[in-house]
Amino acid sequence: MKVDTEGWSENNHVVLAVSTGIDSMTLLHQLISHLKHSYAKLTCLHVNHQIRSVASEEEAFIKAFCATHDIPLYVHHLDLSSVVAKGNSIESEARHARYQWFDEMMLELNADVLLTAHHLDDQIETIFYRLMTGRSTRSSLGMSQHTLRGHYSLYRPLLTIAKSEIHNYQKRYQIPYYEDETNAENHYVRNDIRNRILPEIEANRHLSTEQLLKLKDWHDEQLKVIRNEAYQFIDNSIEFCQQNTKILISRSQFLNLRHAVKMAVLDKVFEIVSLDRPITEKTYDEWFKQLAENIAQTTLYTTDKWIIHIAYDKFIIMANYEAKLQPxxxxxxxxxxxxxxxxxxxxxxxxxxxxxxxxxxxxxxxxxxxxxxxxxxxxxxxxxxxxxxxxxxxxxxxxxxxxxxxxxxxxxxxxxxxxxxxxxxxxxxxxxxx
Structure with a gap:
């Protein structure tokens, strides 16, 4: 099993997010055996979600493993009880909380690269999930092998390696790991894709899930073209005034853009002004419809920080000044x-x-x-x-x-x-x- 080490160098402090599952434990074994000369320092991070009955056992296991191999380990306990009590899905909340802690720890450790053990099967699952849930229009169709997260890099060195290779490597070296029993529960959407839908596709000799990888490459190329077109429009046709607290866009020029480019323009503008919440594609569609109608002035969207509205020939995004000017x-x-x-x-x-x-x-x-x-x-x-x-x-x-x-x-x-x-x-x- 050949791990891609292009994401770090022998001078880097590398940090591994380890869950105790077969994927991350296999990657950890590679790092401390075959790849121990590829980095300057190795640290592990473990998140205890405190939901499964064996969570404390897994924590004790990874503590003992890291102590045996003289690897610094930091453990974080998540409290998701309020999310569970409300009956909400914990997947998104847990991921957000994990990466928030990872960001903090990477800064505290002054580390260079965070590694996760996502593999090829995870990539195919992600592509399918984003396609079938409508999350493919404005973002990459799958995971990127290398992502910059402010002060550090996130790298997925197993992203081109199939799960079967990981299993073979684990058996060969008898690597200890814990199997998450919830992986078999198909009421989670991703589990259902992984356990039921993708195997059914592979069982049909006329179909192959690997075709999704080709689709990802094509999709990401088109997305790059769309974003380049959007960035050119922003550079040439948008006025950023008063230290970016007021953005003026020509209504007619904006309406002449392709639908996907319109969304890319607004996504980038909202990233620049740090809009406090993401805008859904459905909301964008409603705005575009109103922009195209014969409406002189109307407010499209308001928060405590921003107002987005139409005014004659302008599409305007401006700061929402709470205090009215005093005489x-x-x-x-x-x-x-x-x-x-x-x-x-x-x-x-x-x-x-x-x-x-x-x-x-x-x-x-x-x-x-x-x-x-x-x-x-x-x-x-x-x-x-x-x-x-x-x-x-x-x-x-x-x-x-x-x-x-x-x-x-x-x-x-x-x-x-x-x-x-x-x-x-x-x-x-x-x-x-x-």
């Missing part, structure tokens, strides 16, 4: 900040105009028209200038001591004040004309 009183000349606007009040502003108040809009706000009789509602100005809903709540309204609106952001400035007050939008993404 500011100006008693003298100077430069003042209001949200992402700067307001310069010169020394030539008449004294009877002070104090000036800078605030956001109010219902019923009106201003006197320049050079014409009558007034206009601020809300009507916003509509005429196609100001998006969220921006309307940030534009500064300047009121003088006579309770007259003399400025509405960069949209309107009373003629008498044109050389006295200067307003600039430092966000720079909106180019309104006064």
């Amino acid at each position: 500011t009183k100006i008693n003298q000349q100077g430069i003042y900040n209001f949200g992402h606007y700067t307001i310069q009040v010169t020394k030539h502003v008449p004294l009877d105009c002070f104090p000036l108040v800078v605030r956001t809009r109010k219902d019923g706000d009106k201003f006197a028209l320049n050079g014409r009789a009558g007034h206009k509602k601020v809300s009507r100005l916003f509509i005429d200038e196609k100001v998006i809903q969220s921006e309307r709540d940030e534009i500064p309204i300047i009121v003088n001591a006579h309770n007259e609106i003399i400025a509405v952001g960069t949209l309107f400035l009373k003629q008498n004040y044109e050389q006295l007050i200067f307003i600039r939008n430092t966000g720079e993404e909106w180019n309104y004309e006064r």
Whole structure:
């Protein structure tokens, strides 16, 4: 059994995630026998999920094994009782918790490479699972042999080795291991695939599960093309403003993209802004439908941190500012900040105009028209200038001591004040004309 050692070097601190099952114990045997000169240091990590009755026995076994072979071992106990009590599947929760601990330990140990014992049969099972559960559209169809996880590498050196080879190696060297009895319980989806569905496919002489590996290679090549197209669109057609707290996308240009590219664009953008939760493909489809309809403005999605909405010809992702801008009183000349606007009040502003108040809009706000009789509602100005809903709540309204609106952001400035007050939008993404 030839283990792929391309993922680490003789200078690396290698860490093995060992479960005491046949796969990880076989890999551990390889590392301490045939491959002991391929790394500088070896450490083992073991997670006790505290669910199976033999979990404590397995923990004692791996502790004794590592002590005998002088291998540093760290054990972590998971508490999944709340997940079990709710009747939820523990597979996803357990995996997330395991890797969270692995991340912490790799940093603490200052280690280079984490090894797991996933093999070829696991790969085929994963491909089938992702295909049949609809998880193949936006990610690789199977597991990668090498993955970067921030400060360390995750490597799967057995990924091209069949389970039968692992069994043969174990028998040859009589490697001790524990068999997880839950592997035979088909109410777990992956177990059902492994124990029932894939063997049925292999039993048919016209079918071969290894065809899934060819499909993975083709799929991943296409995924790379899609992502490259998406990244080009992001580089050339998306504005990242105000330190990535506001992202502007041309609605028409976005709609011209292929469906898969649209999803790849948003996946990458949300990765850049660290959106707090993943967006489902079904939700994406709903957004794309609304983008294509004749809707001037609508909010698609809101969290406590982000707002995603349509505004005229823009598709916008922006930070959700919880606190509304508070009114500011100006008693003298100077430069003042209001949200992402700067307001310069010169020394030539008449004294009877002070104090000036800078605030956001109010219902019923009106201003006197320049050079014409009558007034206009601020809300009507916003509509005429196609100001998006969220921006309307940030534009500064300047009121003088006579309770007259003399400025509405960069949209309107009373003629008498044109050389006295200067307003600039430092966000720079909106180019309104006064």
